Every structure is written in structure tokens, then in C-alpha cells.
Amino acid sequence: MAQILSYLQAHAKVLKWVFFSCLLGTLLFDFLVVRHHPHFWGDSVIGFWALFTILGCLGMIVFCKGLSHVWLAQREDFYDSEDSDNDE
Amino acid sequence: MxxxxxxxxxxxxxxxxxxxxxxxxxxxxxxxxxxxxxxxxxxxxxxxxxxxxxxxxxxxxxxxxxxxxxxxxxxxxxxxxxxxxxxxxxxxxxxxxxxxxxxxxxxxxxxxxxxxxxxxxxxxxxxxxxxxxxxxxxxxxxxxxxxxxxxxxxxxxxxxxxxxxxxxxxxxxxxxxxxxxxxxxxxxxxxxxxxxxxxxxxxxxxxxxxxxxxxxxxxxxxxxxxxxxxxxxxxLARAFPGFEMLAIMGAIMTLYGVGYAVIENDARRILAYHIVSQVGYMVCGIGIGTAMAVNGACAHAYAHILYKALLFMGVGAVLEMTGKSKLNELGGLYKRMPWALTFTVIGGIAISGFPLTSGFISKSMIIAAAGADHRIFIMIMLSLAAVGTFLSVGIKLPYFIWFGKDSGVKAKEAPWNMNLAMIFASFMCIFLGIYPEYLYRMLPFPVHYHPYTAYHLSETLQILGFTGLGFYLMVKYLHPEPKSNLDVDWFYRKGALVFMWVACKPISIANDWVGEVYQTVGLRFTKAVAKALSWFDWEGIDWAVDGSAKGVVQGGDKMRTLQTGKIQQYVGGAVAALxxxxxxxxxx
Incomplete structure (x- = not known):
């Protein structure tokens, strides 16, 4: 198992092209698919979910990481140190 | 009985x-x-x-x-x-x-x-x-x-x-x-x-x-x-199907949990937040309340238990062998723990809903039920949470533990029994994906849902593929940091400190002050009253109910010896009583 993974690691560039051609493949596949019961307008647009995903994914990373940086992130001993302050 | x-x-x-x-x-x-x-x-x-x-x-x-x-x-x-x-x-x-x-x-x-x-x-x-x-x-x-x-x-x-x-x-x-x-x-x-x-x-x-x-x-x-x-x-599924509040709260849960999973650093905390997200799908399905939605909630609970346990087992194996679970301290373990990697990735792709895994046949049922009930907004929220799921648990978690920068952490494979349990759970994740009827037959209502349609496949492949692209583009930005994030437990963790402070400082000062006043003024007065009362007690009351006072004193002594003051013993006692x-x- 480790050898297979090392082999793949060594051929990362090929892997990258395989990945990109898979992405293209999913888009091409979407042209061929018959839509039987579209739930809403987005279901009948070709490549809708690809666009939705990439925008949603980038948006989510930027929003969550941003919120973490400006507000939520604290030292890992955030609650502990308060305790020790209290003990002093 | x-x-x-x-x-x-x-x-x-x-x-x-x-x-x-x-x-x-x-x-x-x-x-x-x-x-x-x-x-x-x-x-x-x-x-x-x-x-x-x-x-x-x-x-x-x-x-x-x-x-x-x-x-x-x-x-x-x-x-x-x-x-x-x-x-x-x-x-x-x-x-x-x-x-x-x-x-x-x-x-x-x-x-x-x-x-x-x-x-x-x-x-x-x-x-x-x-x-x-x-x-x-x-x-x-x-x-x-x-x-x-x-x-x-x-x-x-x-x-x-x-x-x-x-x-x-x-x-x-x-x-x-x-x-x-x-x-x-x-x-x-x-x-x-x-x-x-x-x-x-x-x-x-x-x-x-x-x-x-x-x-x-x-x-x-x-x-x-x-x-x-x-x-x-x-x-909830038994008592409250069809409550609109649950549908909305569930949809919010899916995004809330996944949002934290994207930014957390501890692998098991990522998975814990991700439980909130996944249970959100089930709560949402119960809230929608149609036969298909409740079926979806049950199917998802079944599938989720197996792949979430598999993920906790994989990450737990790393913690057991290395003593570490924080992403910033791990990395490059693929040569040392490849089997744990394999099982965790199976759990990761199952939770993300890859075709031929259990997530594909359960999660989609709830999303389709939301669509069939014309709740487009909820459907969009659930789909977005699916993007975050693959991003945080499917890619980020295994990438930063087994690949990424090599941390040089020493490790070897987990004991045989841990691996056996992971093989068992992995098998179930894939078995349910290949043979969904096994699960569908157990569901409370008859199932008319077919997961393997061309459109559903196309939709899923786009969502998974382009989430991968998103990770590829943003991998530097997602780098784990040794931080933990605030959540609403802040209110009671900090609130408890405020309570303790109030108890220690103002109340204690007021107590001392009252105590001093009492010592100087009240005590003399009380002693006099006590003397009078005691005379009345001995001469009047105890004469009437002779003996019972002594009994109470002895009983109190016995009770006192039972109280050890150790909370573990109280809890143990409570469980035993139960x-x-x-x-x-x-x-x-």
C-alpha cells in the first residue's frame, strides 16, 4: 500500500492532469444527461452544480477562515489560562 | 414481569x-x-x-x-x-x-x-x-x-x-x-x-x-x-415528524457544523463538529416529515453511524499510535500508517456521498425529499453542506494527517483488532452503497427512490470534483493552525468563572462583613435568646417528645459518614440506584 502511494506521490504531475481531465469529463457528461424531474431552474442548467460548488467552496473557505481569523480563533489554552489566572 | x-x-x-x-x-x-x-x-x-x-x-x-x-x-x-x-x-x-x-x-x-x-x-x-x-x-x-x-x-x-x-x-x-x-x-x-x-x-x-x-x-x-x-x-423521528422548526434548524445545523469543521485544527474536533452537520440532515428530514424525508433521515442515521465511527476509528488509531490528533502536529504519515489512511479515506468518501458508498444512497434521499417538497432554499443549503463535507472531512483531514508536510512523527500500524473493526465498518460503507436495498428494506415506509440515476450521478460528480478543485486552489489558505475556535460554550465556561468570582469576591467580602457585625452585636443577643429557648426546650419540649431528639442526632451522624464528598462515588451511587x-x- 505504501509503495503505491509513494509511486503516485512521485508522479504528482500526471495525477494533476488526470484530475483536470476528470473535471472536464464530468462537465461533458452533464451535456448528455436527461433530466426527468428537475426540482428547480438550476437543475436544467448544464454545469450548474459545478459552478455552484466552486463558488460555494471558495466562498465557504474565505468566509469561515476569515471569521476565524478576525474573531473566533483563540489560543488553545484560552480557557485554561483563565483558570490559572483565577488561582493566582 | x-x-x-x-x-x-x-x-x-x-x-x-x-x-x-x-x-x-x-x-x-x-x-x-x-x-x-x-x-x-x-x-x-x-x-x-x-x-x-x-x-x-x-x-x-x-x-x-x-x-x-x-x-x-x-x-x-x-x-x-x-x-x-x-x-x-x-x-x-x-x-x-x-x-x-x-x-x-x-x-x-x-x-x-x-x-x-x-x-x-x-x-x-x-x-x-x-x-x-x-x-x-x-x-x-x-x-x-x-x-x-x-x-x-x-x-x-x-x-x-x-x-x-x-x-x-x-x-x-x-x-x-x-x-x-x-x-x-x-x-x-x-x-x-x-x-x-x-x-x-x-x-x-x-x-x-x-x-x-x-x-x-x-x-x-x-x-x-x-x-x-x-x-x-x-x-425526534418518533414524536416530532413534520415540525417546521426542525426542518429549518436542521438545515442551519448542516452548515454550522461544516463551517467549524473547515476551520478547526484537532482532527477529532473536526469530526465532532461534523456530527452536528450530519445530524442536521436527519433533523431536517424529520422536520420535512414526508415519508421519503423520514425514510431518508433513518437511512442517513444508519449510514452515518457506520462511516462516522469508521472516521473516529481511523483518527483514533493515529492518536493511539502517535499520541497526537492535531493536524498541525501531524503530516506525512502515509508511509507509516497506510492502512489507517485507507480506512479513513473510505469513511471520508462515504460521508461525502461518493457513488458506490453508503453516503450516496442516504444523504441524497433527504436532499431529494426537500426538492420533492419544493423547499428549494433548504435543498440548496443541504447541497452546500455536502460541498463543505467533502472539503473538510473527505480531503482536508486525510491530507493534513497522511500527506502535506512530513512531520517526522514516529508511528506504526494500529493493533489487529482496531484494523479488523475498521475493515468491518469499511465493508458496510461500501456494501450499502452497492446494495442499497439491504438498507431500504428496513426503512419505516416503502421506498420509491432510486439513487443511481444519470442526473444524480452527474450532479454528485460535479460537486465532488469541483470541491477537489477548490481545495487544490486554496490549500495554502487552509493550512492548519494551532488554534481553537470560540463557540457558544463560551457563555457557560466564562459564565461559570464570573459566577465563581462573584461567589469568591463580593459575596465572600459581604459575608465577612456581616460575620463581623454579627460577632460584635448579634452574638450576645443570640446567646441570650438561645439560653431562654434552651431552657424552654429542655424543660418543655423534650419532656413531651422524649427520646426522639436523640434518635435524630444519631441518625444524622450515620448519614454524615456516608457522605464522602467524592462526586465519582455520588454518580456511581446514582447509577447503582437507577x-x-x-x-x-x-x-x-
Missing amino acids: MSSTIFLHPASYFILGALLLPIFTRFKMQKVILLAVPLLAFWQIHNLPESFGICNFMGFELVFGRVDKLTYVFLHVFTLMALIGAIYCLHVKETGHHIAAFLYVAGSLGTTLAGDYLTIFIFWELMAFASTFLIWYRKRKRSIEAGYRYLLVHTAGGLILLAGIFLRYQNCHDLSFTQIAVNGATTADYLIMIGFMLNAAVPPIHAWLPDAYPEATVTGAVFMCAFTTKTAVYV MIVLLVVIFL
Whole structure:
């Protein structure tokens, strides 16, 4: 198992092209698919979910990481140190 | 109730197993009972009559066994998970840990089978108490503290539930546990719902989960991730299908949990937040309330228990072997723990809903049910959460543990029993994906849903592929940092400090001051009054009720020696008392 993974690691560039051609493949596949019961307008647009995903994914990373940086992130001993302050 | 009826109930196997474990450990046969009990219970759930164990307790009708299709699907996965969990913790020496795990499973099975609210409450509390020990057994200061917080939050939730049960009894003198009509719900029903929602970790009463689970033992977390929230899903599905509030809260949950999973650093905290997200799908499905949505919620609970446990097992194996679970301290482990990687990735792709895995056939059912019910906004939210799922658990988690920058952490593969449990869970994840009818047959309503349509495949492949692209583009930005993020537990963790400060500083100062005034002024006055009263007491009262005062003094002394002041003993005593009540109830 480790050898297979090392082999793949060594051929990362090929892997990258395989990945990109898979992405293209999913888009091409979407042209061929018959839509039987579209739930809403987005279901009948070709490549809708690809666009939705990439925008949603980038948006989510930027929003969550941003919120973490400006507000939520604290030292890992955030609650502990308060305790020790209290003990002093 | 006859003793033959007791052994109908699968929870009694676990309780009996827990009682026998110390004896079997003495004869070095712990492993036998650890495997035999879940196997027996798994066999037993197929032989249950529709109703059993009905008994009368102080005028209340207690129903220990009520079996229908909704019960069966949860019993099936709970006992299966108990078996996988037992295999995973075969190497654990501490008998107490196994006892806690067994009692915890018993609580979960008891709740699932209960037909009235009082029985539910008994097993509900057993679950909370027993699982606390799975946190405490980690024996670190942080775990002890987290365990106390966990216990306090669940006690509060239990009290809300109990208040709802009392109020309900006052309103309609009926404690049978059945579906509640959306239009007829009263305050009592909403209190019960809040009690259930706390265990389902619905924000804002969810913070106990990501607080406690990462602090539990490696094996304890595997049990905990399966039972508490999914038992809550079961009781919600039983009592509250179709409540609009649940549909909205569930959809919010899916995004809330996944948002934190994207930014957290501790691998088990990522998975814990991700439970909030996944349970959100189930809560949402219950809230939508159509046959397809409730089916989806049950199917997703079944699938989720297996792949979330698999993920906790994979990450737990890393923690067991390296002592680390923080992403910023790990990396490059693929050469040293390739099998743990393989199993974790199977869990990761299953949770993300890859075709041919269990997530593909369960999660999509809820999303499709939202679409079929014309709830487009909820459907979009659930789909976005699916993007975040693959991003945080499917890619980020394995990437930063096994690939990324090599941390140089020394590690070797996990013990055989851990790997065996992971193989078992991996097999189930893929088996359900290839053969969904196995699961669909167990669902409460007939299934008319076909996951493997060309459009669903196309949609899923686009979502997964382009999430991968998003990660590829942003991998530098996603780099793990040694930070933890604030959540609503801030209110009670900081609130407790404020309370302690108020108790220590102003109140204590005021107390000293009052004490001094009392010393100088009050004491003399009190002494005089006491003298007068004492004369009256000796001469008047004790003459009338001779002897009883002495009796009380002696009784008080005895009580005093029983109070050791150790909370563990109190909790242990409470659990023991609960078991005695339970046994008395069953035998009467």
C-alpha cells in the first residue's frame, strides 16, 4: 500500500492532469444527461452544480477562515489560562 | 414481569454483561464477553414481539418494549455498531471502561425500545451517566473538566425533558410515547422537544458535543459518536415528524457544523463538529416529515453511524499510535500508517456521498425529499453542506494527517483488532452503497427512490470534483493552525468563572462583613435568646417528645459518614440506584 502511494506521490504531475481531465469529463457528461424531474431552474442548467460548488467552496473557505481569523480563533489554552489566572 | 421477558430485551444483555465483566476479567475471559454480548443482542433484535415488558409501577404503565419498523432500523444499527465498537476496544484492559460502554449501549437500546416517557427518561439518564465515564477514563485534567461540563449540560437537558414529561402528565394524564400532532403541540411537548434537541446537538445547545468528544478516550469516542445523537434522532423521528422548526434548524445545523469543521485544527474536533452537520440532515428530514424525508433521515442515521465511527476509528488509531490528533502536529504519515489512511479515506468518501458508498444512497434521499417538497432554499443549503463535507472531512483531514508536510512523527500500524473493526465498518460503507436495498428494506415506509440515476450521478460528480478543485486552489489558505475556535460554550465556561468570582469576591467580602457585625452585636443577643429557648426546650419540649431528639442526632451522624464528598462515588451511587429501581420495576 505504501509503495503505491509513494509511486503516485512521485508522479504528482500526471495525477494533476488526470484530475483536470476528470473535471472536464464530468462537465461533458452533464451535456448528455436527461433530466426527468428537475426540482428547480438550476437543475436544467448544464454545469450548474459545478459552478455552484466552486463558488460555494471558495466562498465557504474565505468566509469561515476569515471569521476565524478576525474573531473566533483563540489560543488553545484560552480557557485554561483563565483558570490559572483565577488561582493566582 | 417474568424473567423470560427480561431476556427478550436486548439492553438486559448489556447490563448483565456489564455486571459479569469483572468476574470474567478475573478469569482472563474479558474478550469472550465483549464479543458475545453484542452478538447475542444483534441476534435477539430479530426475535422481538411487537410489544413486551409492560408493567405497572405506582399507577404508571411502563412499556419497556415496543417494536415496529422505525425501532427496528435503529436497533439493527445500534447493535451492529456495538459489535464493531467492541472489536475496536478489545485491547483495552480497564474493565470499568468496558462497563461504561456497555451501560451506555444499554441506555441507548432501552430508549429506542421504550414505549412511554418515564422509561425513556430512565434510560436517557443512564446513557448520559455511563458515557461521562468514557470521557473521564482518558484521565487527563482537560478530560475530567470536559466530563463534568458534559454531565452538567446533559443533566440540565434531562431536567428540561423531565419538566416536559411532568407537565404533559398534568395536562393529559398520558405518558405513552407516540407521534405528536403538529397543530396540537403544547408547552409540555416543546419542553420535551428541547430535551431531545439538546442530545441531537441542535445549535445553540450543541456545544457540549465538540467540547466533550475530542477529550474522550480513543475507544470511548467511537462509541459516543454513534449513540447519543442518533438516539435523539430516533426519538425526534418518533414524536416530532413534520415540525417546521426542525426542518429549518436542521438545515442551519448542516452548515454550522461544516463551517467549524473547515476551520478547526484537532482532527477529532473536526469530526465532532461534523456530527452536528450530519445530524442536521436527519433533523431536517424529520422536520420535512414526508415519508421519503423520514425514510431518508433513518437511512442517513444508519449510514452515518457506520462511516462516522469508521472516521473516529481511523483518527483514533493515529492518536493511539502517535499520541497526537492535531493536524498541525501531524503530516506525512502515509508511509507509516497506510492502512489507517485507507480506512479513513473510505469513511471520508462515504460521508461525502461518493457513488458506490453508503453516503450516496442516504444523504441524497433527504436532499431529494426537500426538492420533492419544493423547499428549494433548504435543498440548496443541504447541497452546500455536502460541498463543505467533502472539503473538510473527505480531503482536508486525510491530507493534513497522511500527506502535506512530513512531520517526522514516529508511528506504526494500529493493533489487529482496531484494523479488523475498521475493515468491518469499511465493508458496510461500501456494501450499502452497492446494495442499497439491504438498507431500504428496513426503512419505516416503502421506498420509491432510486439513487443511481444519470442526473444524480452527474450532479454528485460535479460537486465532488469541483470541491477537489477548490481545495487544490486554496490549500495554502487552509493550512492548519494551532488554534481553537470560540463557540457558544463560551457563555457557560466564562459564565461559570464570573459566577465563581462573584461567589469568591463580593459575596465572600459581604459575608465577612456581616460575620463581623454579627460577632460584635448579634452574638450576645443570640446567646441570650438561645439560653431562654434552651431552657424552654429542655424543660418543655423534650419532656413531651422524649427520646426522639436523640434518635435524630444519631441518625444524622450515620448519614454524615456516608457522605464522602467524592462526586465519582455520588454518580456511581446514582447509577447503582437507577439500576436497582430498574430491576425492581422489571421484576414487579
